[in-house]
Amino acid sequence: MTSESPSLTGTDPTSGPPPGCPAHGLGPGGLHRLYGPDAEDLGSLYERLREQHGPVAPVLLPDDVPMWVVLGHAENLQLVRSPSQYTRDSRIWTPLLEGTVKPDHPLMPHIAWQPICSHAEGDEHQRLRAAVTAAMTTIDHRSVRRHIGRHTQALVNGFCERGRADLVSQFAEHLPMAVMCEVLGMPEEYDDRMVQAARDALKGTETAIQSHGYVMDALGRLTTRRRALPEDDFTSHLIAHPAGLTDEEVREHLRLVLFAAYEATANLLANALRMVLTEPGFRAQLNGGQMTVPEAIEQSLWDEPPFSTVFGYYAKQDTELGGRRIRKGDGLLFAPAPGNLDPRIRPDLSAGMQGNRSHLAFGGGPHECPGQDIGRAIADVGVDALLTRLSDIQLDCAEEELRWRSSIASRHLVALPVRFEPKPQQDVEMPPRPVALPPQRSARQVGTASSAPAPAAAPRPAPPRPPQAPAPLPTPAEPSRPRGAWRRLLAWWRGE
Numbered sequence: 481m482t483s484e485s486p487s488l489t490g491t492d493p494t495s496g497p498p499p500g501c502p503a504h505g506l507g508p509g510g511l512h513r514l515y516g517p518d519a520e521d522l523g524s525l526y527e528r529l530r531e532q533h534g535p536v537a538p539v540l541l542p543d544d545v546p547m548w549v550v551l552g553h554a555e556n557l558q559l560v561r562s563p564s565q566y567t568r569d570s571r572i573w574t575p576l577l578e579g580t581v582k583p584d585h586p587l588m589p590h591i592a593w594q595p596i597c598s599h600a601e602g603d604e605h606q607r608l609r610a611a612v613t614a615a616m617t618t619i620d621h622r623s624v625r626r627h628i629g630r631h632t633q634a635l636v637n638g639f640c641e642r643g644r645a646d647l648v649s650q651f652a653e654h655l656p657m658a659v660m661c662e663v664l665g666m667p668e669e670y671d672d673r674m675v676q677a678a679r680d681a682l683k684g685t686e687t688a689i690q691s692h693g694y695v696m697d698a699l700g701r702l703t704t705r706r707r708a709l710p711e712d713d714f715t716s717h718l719i720a721h722p723a724g725l726t727d728e729e730v731r732e733h734l735r736l737v738l739f740a741a742y743e744a745t746a747n748l749l750a751n752a753l754r755m756v757l758t759e760p761g762f763r764a765q766l767n768g769g770q771m772t773v774p775e776a777i778e779q780s781l782w783d784e785p786p787f788s789t790v791f792g793y794y795a796k797q798d799t800e801l802g803g804r805r806i807r808k809g810d811g812l813l814f815a816p817a818p819g820n821l822d823p824r825i826r827p828d829l830s831a832g833m834q835g836n837r838s839h840l841a842f843g844g845g846p847h848e849c850p851g852q853d854i855g856r857a858i859a860d861v862g863v864d865a866l867l868t869r870l871s872d873i874q875l876d877c878a879e880e881e882l883r884w885r886s887s888i889a890s891r892h893l894v895a896l897p898v899r900f901e902p903k904p905q906q907d908v909e910m911p912p913r914p915v916a917l918p919p920q921r922s923a924r925q926v927g928t929a930s931s932a933p934a935p936a937a938a939p940r941p942a943p944p945r946p947p948q949a950p951a952p953l954p955t956p957a958e959p960s961r962p963r964g965a966w967r968r969l970l971a972w973w974r975g976e
């Protein structure tokens with residue numbers, strides 16, 4: 481059964497207020513806009529659309545370009561798992577073919593077709609994706625965890641003595657870039673300038689093109705270096721893959737991996753830390769040992785997926801989705817944010833999703849994120865190590881003062897100010913250790929400035945906890961534990 485109303489490519493002008501009616505804030509055909517004043521709170525708009533239209537709703541992008549947004553969990557999965565019906569190749573999108581979408585359209589960076597695996601399909605997708613996934617399988621996950629640990633320690637050292645920090649600009653936006661520069665094979669390129677350049681390029685400010693150029697120059701230099709002299713890193717394995725990627729293809733895929741990893745993982749870290757600091761139920765479960773950090777990260781992937789939507793999927797033929805008639809050439813937004821909140825799978829949003837990984841945060845089907853293990857590892861190790869070092873961390877503003885920068889594609893926390901008792905620096909090669917606090921403060925006591933003390937921390941099953949050891953560093957203190965256990969713990973931390 482398909483619903484007759486409305487079609488995207490020929491919106492029915494009688495089905496709502498007249499085109500552009502300011503009284504209703506709606507666009508042509510009475511459709512809701514995913515931009516402008518109507519879209520200040522996209523989360524609520526998606527829920528209104530769900531009530532009004534069901535699991536697949538017609539909406540308008542900037543310049544009132546029509547698009548479907550997929551709100552249902554099952555319908556999102558059907559979209560990404562049906563490559564015979566939908567493609568990620570925007571060159572068949574009707575508004576593009578008809579010239580409604582101009583080359584300077586604000587969403588062009590997301591929409592414009594590029595010769596990379598995320599826009600390719602069929603044999604070409606398999607060729608490019610095989611090279612990316614093969615290079616990913618060569619990544620040694622233990623050494624990645626070691627890099628994550630070292631960089632977390634170094635970042636926390638940068639602010640621990642001050643007793644205050646902004647966990648977005650001083651932590652979440654740095655850690656994924658530091659780790660990805662190691663993984664790709666260019667650790668020397670990681671610095672403040674690289675982080676600022678990536679951030680600026682993604683924000684799309686006036687300097688975005690220049691910043692993008694800065695990142696691309698580094699990736700071009702890396703490609704040339706590794707083509708001449710391969711090493712054991714992601715870039716060298718990408719170049720050596722039998723798919724035979726050209727230098728241009730290598731550079732473009734390094735860009736895809738670096739930006740996808742950087743933006744998504746920075747959002748995930750910020751979202752997860754925000755949840756730990758502001759949601760009492762969350763905090764109590766972590767403190768009480770009913771929830772592990774990896775489970776907390778997974779809950780954040782359900783509630784606030786780092787990419788709210790993914791541009792875009794395009795219908796290869798006339799078809800049907802969620803009761804809607806989809807015409808050949810229609811565009812559809814894959815939408816993890818509303819899809820993960822579908823009341824048909826989550827009737828009670830306050831119920832925890834522990835053990836359930838069937839969220840849409842990493843996509844699905846042939847384009848499913850190949851870097852999800854690395855994204856999860858950065859968040860798990862980073863959050864755990866930070867909370868171990870700064871066990872008394874508290875939000876340093878009222879929760880209502882937190883601000884987000886929202887776009888259709890994602891929602892970034894602007895800043896996450898925190899305060900804690902100043903702590904000494906620690907050796908970056910060592911596991912993080914909690915510093916003894918005054919007796920009234922228990923370990924892993926996190927919360928907002930106004931919250932009541934949380935229950936004392938109970939041992940959590942995973943990941944392995946570093947032993948309680950006295951400060952200060954740098955001399956590694958041998959705790960009163962069996963030597964074997966300490967060794968095993970160090971080996972875990974170092975990824976051995």
Ligand code: HEM
Nearest residue numbers: 597598740741744745748786841842843847849851854855
């Ligand atoms: C929390 C972190 C991450 C999230 C939430 C995430 C999410 C996603 C999503 C939603 C897609 C699009 C799926 C689709 O088109 O249907 C994607 C694609 C992709 N991601 Fe991730 N990602 C994350 C981390 C990473 C990391 C760390 C890497 C690399 C190391 C990576 C590499 C890629 C690549 C190469 C693609 C394109 C795959 C293709 O089109 O075949 N991602 N990711």
